[in-house]
Amino acid sequence: MDLNIIWFLLVGVLIIGYSVLDGFDLGVGIIHLFTKDENEKRVNLNAIGPVWDGNEVWLLTGGGALFAAFPIVYATVFSGFYLAFVLLLTALIFRAVSFEFRKYSEVRNKKYWDFTFGVGSLLPALLYGVAIGNILRGLPIDAKGAYLGTFLGLLNPYAIVVGLVSLTMFLLHGAIYLTLKSDGKQKEKMIKVANNAWIAFVVLYLLATLLTFFFGHYLFASVFGNPIFWILLVLLFASIIYIPIGLKTGKTGYTFTASSLTIALMILLMALSLFPRLVPSSIDLNYSLTIYNASSTPRTLLTMLIIALIGVPIVVGYTIWMYRIFRGKVVFDKDSYS
Amino acid sequence: MDAVLLARIQFAMTIGFHFLFPPLSIGLGWMICMSEYFGRKNKDYKVIGYFFGKVLGLIFAVGVATGIVMEFQFGTNWSEYSKFVGDIFGAPLAAEGIFAFFLESTFLGLYIFGRNKVSPGVHRFSSLMVAVGATISAFWIIVANSWQQTPAGFIIQNNRAELTDFWAAVFNPSTMVRFLHTVDAALISGAFLWAGISAYMILKNKQVEIAKVALKFAVIFGLVTSILQVFPFGHEHGRQLARTQPEKFAAIMGLYTSQTAAPMAIFAFPTDMPPDLKAKIEIPGLLSWMALGDVNARIKGINEFPRENIPPLFLTFVSYHNMVILGMYFIFILALSAYKIYKKTLFENKKLLKILFWSIPLPLAACQLGWIATEVGRQPWIVYHLLRTKDAVSVSVGAGEILFSIFLFGAIYILLFSVLFVLLKKKVNKGFDLLSEERI
Numbered sequence: 001m002d003l004n005i006i007w008f009l010l011v012g013v014l015i016i017g018y019s020v021l022d023g024f025d026l027g028v029g030i031i032h033l034f035t036k037d038e039n040e041k042r043v044n045l046n047a048i049g050p051v052w053d054g055n056e057v058w059l060l061t062g063g064g065a066l067f068a069a070f071p072i073v074y075a076t077v078f079s080g081f082y083l084a085f086v087l088l089l090t091a092l093i094f095r096a097v098s099f100e101f102r103k104y105s106e107v108r109n110k111k112y113w114d115f116t117f118g119v120g121s122l123l124p125a126l127l128y129g130v131a132i133g134n135i136l137r138g139l140p141i142d143a144k145g146a147y148l149g150t151f152l153g154l155l156n157p158y159a160i161v162v163g164l165v166s167l168t169m170f171l172l173h174g175a176i177y178l179t180l181k182s183d184g185k186q187k188e189k190m191i192k193v194a195n196n197a198w199i200a201f202v203v204l205y206l207l208a209t210l211l212t213f214f215f216g217h218y219l220f221a222s223v224f225g226n227p228i229f230w231i232l233l234v235l236l237f238a239s240i241i242y243i244p245i246g247l248k249t250g251k252t253g254y255t256f257t258a259s260s261l262t263i264a265l266m267i268l269l270m271a272l273s274l275f276p277r278l279v280p281s282s283i284d285l286n287y288s289l290t291i292y293n294a295s296s297t298p299r300t301l302l303t304m305l306i307i308a309l310i311g312v313p314i315v316v317g318y319t320i321w322m323y324r325i326f327r328g329k330v331v332f333d334k335d336s337y338s
Numbered sequence: 339m340d341a342v343l344l345a346r347i348q349f350a351m352t353i354g355f356h357f358l359f360p361p362l363s364i365g366l367g368w369m370i371c372m373s374e375y376f377g378r379k380n381k382d383y384k385v386i387g388y389f390f391g392k393v394l395g396l397i398f399a400v401g402v403a404t405g406i407v408m409e410f411q412f413g414t415n416w417s418e419y420s421k422f423v424g425d426i427f428g429a430p431l432a433a434e435g436i437f438a439f440f441l442e443s444t445f446l447g448l449y450i451f452g453r454n455k456v457s458p459g460v461h462r463f464s465s466l467m468v469a470v471g472a473t474i475s476a477f478w479i480i481v482a483n484s485w486q487q488t489p490a491g492f493i494i495q496n497n498r499a500e501l502t503d504f505w506a507a508v509f510n511p512s513t514m515v516r517f518l519h520t521v522d523a524a525l526i527s528g529a530f531l532w533a534g535i536s537a538y539m540i541l542k543n544k545q546v547e548i549a550k551v552a553l554k555f556a557v558i559f560g561l562v563t564s565i566l567q568v569f570p571f572g573h574e575h576g577r578q579l580a581r582t583q584p585e586k587f588a589a590i591m592g593l594y595t596s597q598t599a600a601p602m603a604i605f606a607f608p609t610d611m612p613p614d615l616k617a618k619i620e621i622p623g624l625l626s627w628m629a630l631g632d633v634n635a636r637i638k639g640i641n642e643f644p645r646e647n648i649p650p651l652f653l654t655f656v657s658y659h660n661m662v663i664l665g666m667y668f669i670f671i672l673a674l675s676a677y678k679i680y681k682k683t684l685f686e687n688k689k690l691l692k693i694l695f696w697s698i699p700l701p702l703a704a705c706q707l708g709w710i711a712t713e714v715g716r717q718p719w720i721v722y723h724l725l726r727t728k729d730a731v732s733v734s735v736g737a738g739e740i741l742f743s744i745f746l747f748g749a750i751y752i753l754l755f756s757v758l759f760v761l762l763k764k765k766v767n768k769g770f771d772l773l774s775e776e777r778i
């Protein structure tokens with residue numbers, strides 16, 4: 001295994017870390033958009049209040065790591081997706097300020113920050129999948145590695161279906177997280193939301209997989225003979241199927257683990273079928289950006305690996321500690337978001 | 339319009355706005371941490387730390403929101419730059435995330451929401467981690483930016499800069515001195531916000547006794563950091579500049595022709611074409627002494643450098659000199675306040691309290707001016723002597739798209755700033771939150 005493969009895996013780890021952790025934040029935000037009761041709104045905000053910012057750092061670190069390990073991908077995709085990124089950043093900016101701004105606003109103004117929190121979560125949840133859909137289908141990259149696409153070209157039906165997959169997946173994940181954090185009527189509601197989101201997610205995921213046969217046939221070229229693919233697939237099915245069972249039997253902790261695993265396994269399956277490409281070219285697969293032609297030098301990859309080996313365990317350590325401190329149902333105190 | 343110019347305007351706007359907040363987070367972070375530890379002996383500090391913790395929460399939120407843009411903007415707007423420097427520049431950004439930003443955000447969550455969930459010792463420790471995280475964050479960002487100023491530890495190969503020595507790149511010739519200078523500027527910014535708010539509370543007669551404690555602390559903290567900023571940090575930064583970026587040094591100092599016993603221009607109005615200083619007040623030999631430790635040393639002026647390599651002269655000179663004037667003002671006003679504290683008359687001196695309140699934005703202005711001097715002073719290069727700014731922008735992003743994002747981000751930033759201002763004002767008007775016994 002060379003350094004490029006290690007970094008392919010590490011970028012995958014960062015994406016999984018982001019998706020599992022900030023995934024439920026986004027889901028809670030989407031639910032918040034449809035929450036009427038003030039007390040329930042406060043539960044939503046405080047369920048993720050102490051942790052969402054740390055979760056979002058996975059995204060920032062992922063961006064930095066991509067820049068360091070695969071600068072050509074960072075440069076090509078980010079400049080290629082320019083307007084989509086501007087839209088995403090706008091959403092993330094508004095989401096980031098919503099918590100504090102809502103807390104200190106007059107009661108009559110709180111609704112504006114409810115809205116920015118909700119839409120600021122919904123949009124990234126959708127764009128996440130749209131971006132992945134476009135990458136899976138391949139981007140118009142020429143022989144020199146230059147991006148030739150347009151903004152409207154990114155909004156193709158296939159990418160939108162994948163966007164809806166990520167939207168429903170994060171909604172499901174967020175609803176399950178809230179079953180851990182809320183009580184009584186709100187918890188009942190969240191179980192219902194989770195069940196409905198699960199159905200929508202399963203239908204859309206199957207549809208997206210079916211469409212992938214047409215739009216990204218190359219992705220299936222080498223996976224069927226690979227035992228890892230089958231192992232991941234079986235685990236994914238098991239996790240997805242467990243979710244409604246866990247919801248019914250009230251095993252909320254296990255259910256949350258199952259939805260986290262679902263997200264992680266979906267990303268691993270995708271990574272496996274993309275490998276060793278990072279950004280396939282829709283013009284000619286040979287023009288694709290791969291872990292070899294888009295990477296930094298071995299020296300930088302090694303340096304970054306050392307940084308990751310020192311830093312990531314520490315981060316994971318205190319993150320777990322933090323979740324233990326804030327575990328259990330939301331209880332309001334003077335410092336809570338209001 | 340020119341896409342390069344637009345991309346530069348957008349970068350200047352987004353970094354300039356973002357750079358209002360990290361200095362306050364770092365400054366407040368350390369002062370809150372100190373208050374928490376002082377609070378073991380003096381309960382007033384607990385109340386003060388608690389209050390400024392809430393202020394930090396608000397400011398930090400806007401800092402995070404505007405910081406997200408920065409992490410991705412190199413890729414979106416400066417793709418050719420990203421390809422050229424990715425082998426070196428990405429690592430400090432990733433290190434910032436792993437070593438600093440996780441720490442700061444996670445422990446700020448614990449500090450703000452965990453008061454009743456962990457022991458007082460752990461809670462105090464969380465405030466320390468917030469300050470440490472913010473400071474390490476500044477370190478890695480300054481590493482990245484310093485490498486643009488004084489690149490080291492690389493070779494040019496395969497049309498890009500490739501890393502040869504990580505530690506040489508990290509501790510390039512300007513990293514440490516710029517890091518200390520920047521962090522100290524952050525501490526001063528925090529001190530003035532703290533002092534200004536405390537002075538305001540005394541003026542408005544809100545929990546005056548606690549506000550007095552807070553003001554005293556901020557004046558002393560600010561005075562020490564303001565003096566250190568001139569000597570040694572500012573002085574050392576100037577010397578480093580003279581050695582490693584002589585064009586920038588000549589531009590910010592207004593030295594347009596080489597001379598021995600070069601004078602330091604204290605005040606002047608620079609004019610372009612041919613470059614000249616009008617209405618100048620100078621101290622002979624001071625510049626030579628400052629840069630090289632010898633009043634008679636010869637210093638290279640702008641005339642010795644190729645025309646295509648010299649930075650804009652007016653902007654660099656004016657930003658640098660105004661920053662210095664502000665720096666002197668900080669020492670003066672804080673020394674005066676400290677003297678009045680010693681004489682026990684500060685708290686009755688309405689005029690001085692008002693001046694302290696209205697001085698809140700001045701260190702932030704000094705930060706902006708310093709940043710303009712250093713970044714504009716590096717032009718026309720994006721990486722000093724290696725890559726020109728005009729060759730660094732994204733080729734696939736059109737001027738219209740950038741114009742759109744400038745207006746969008748501009749509008750959002752104006753909105754965020756206005757809301758933050760209103761909410762902070764409201765928070766300050768409510769005064770310190772007196773903690774009940776069991777919470778202390």
